[in-house]
Amino acid sequence: MAPLPKDTLHFSAEHRSFLEPHLPPKDLPPANNSSFPFTTVTFATSLDSQLALSPGAPTQLSGPQSKAMTHYLRSRYDAILIGVGTAAADNPSLNCRIEGVGGYGGEGLEGQPRPIIIDPAARWDFTTNHKIFQLARNGQGRAPYIITGLATPPADKKAILDEAGGKFITLDIATTGINDHKLDWKVVLKALSAEGLRSVMIEGGRIVINSLLQPEYFSVITSVIVTIAPTWLGTGGVVVSPPRRFNDEGKPMAAVRLDHVEWHPFGEDVVLCGKVKL
Ligand SMILES: NC(=O)C1=CN([C@@H]2O[C@H](COP(=O)(O)OP(=O)(O)OC[C@H]3O[C@@H](n4cnc5c(N)ncnc54)[C@H](OP(=O)(O)O)[C@@H]3O)[C@@H](O)[C@H]2O)C=CC1
Ligand SMILES: Nc1nc(O)c(N)c(N[C@@H]2O[C@H](COP(=O)(O)O)[C@@H](O)[C@H]2O)n1
Numbered sequence: 617m618a619p620l621p622k623d624t625l626h627f628s629a630e631h632r633s634f635l636e637p638h639l640p641p642k643d644l645p646p647a648n649n650s651s652f653p654f655t656t657v658t659f660a661t662s663l664d665s666q667l668a669l670s671p672g673a674p675t676q677l678s679g680p681q682s683k684a685m686t687h688y689l690r691s692r693y694d695a696i697l698i699g700v701g702t703a704a705a706d707n708p709s710l711n712c713r714i715e716g717v718g719g720y721g722g723e724g725l726e727g728q729p730r731p732i733i734i735d736p737a738a739r740w741d742f743t744t745n746h747k748i749f750q751l752a753r754n755g756q757g758r759a760p761y762i763i764t765g766l767a768t769p770p771a772d773k774k775a776i777l778d779e780a781g782g783k784f785i786t787l788d789i790a791t792t793g794i795n796d797h798k799l800d801w802k803v804v805l806k807a808l809s810a811e812g813l814r815s816v817m818i819e820g821g822r823i824v825i826n827s828l829l830q831p832e833y834f835s836v837i838t839s840v841i842v843t844i845a846p847t848w849l850g851t852g853g854v855v856v857s858p859p860r861r862f863n864d865e866g867k868p869m870a871a872v873r874l875d876h877v878e879w880h881p882f883g884e885d886v887v888l889c890g891k892v893k894l
Pocket of ligand 2: 618675708
């Protein structure tokens, strides 16, 4: 057997049962054009609700145990979704590095999620040297699908995607001003189902999460899994804080609340699982 890659991660069986009620069932039926995928919003945050020190500064919040948990999650979803801000800032791998999945001791690409990047104006400036494409070439991850509003995306980028096994998916976008593109998340999720993707974990960043955690989308969020790291990043970071809501009398109320909540310690971090309270 070929040696495992050096960055292979391990996640012990004893922690898996805690997560199970919040994950897609292993026997999910095939997706179809009118279904929504099993959708989990999942990210790592600081105690001051920040994803990173700044949009251009990749910030390790998860400790080793919760990082392994995130990779176990990646093995359980058909797709993993981020915004172009994250793609541009982090040059992420967006693969699963848990022992036993494809490229890490397993067969083919089994257990590797499809990366989805929300890029309405096709501004992500990628080359074949970006990690995601290197991993796809090495058989350690899948090539991305990029969701855009452009009917004709740039030919050079399309060629890179085609060669790697990825593609652009064009959707209708409401444009409300320069650099202000708004995709309807229900349209995005249905488009993933139409691609046969039955489940998706949405990792971030801030704009993605804050736009998704709004009442019109509560019904399509199946679960929420948040890693909380014992650190304050301080002012000026990338903050998760969805828009404030107001009740019928115009009084402010919480933007979102979770119920069916469970907490689990992973090393120095704690992982919160729950459902959006409707
Ligand atoms: N700690 C963690 O778990 C995670 C941390 N991060 C961090 O988050 C930061 C990036 O966050 P951020 O800058 O907010 O970027 P995002 O990844 O949220 O991407 C934002 C961009 O994606 C497009 N987009 C997102 N939502 C929509 C929508 N509903 N409709 C249309 N377009 C949309 C827009 O592109 P356009 O501007 O072209 O219109 C928008 O500017 C990075 O620092 C990264 O490290 C990211 C993920 C997880
Ligand atoms: N779970 C989690 N913990 C952190 O501390 C993080 N910074 C992130 N970031 C997300 O993971 C992506 C990087 O993934 P790869 O290791 O490159 O596969 C990053 O782009 C964020 O989406 N997540």
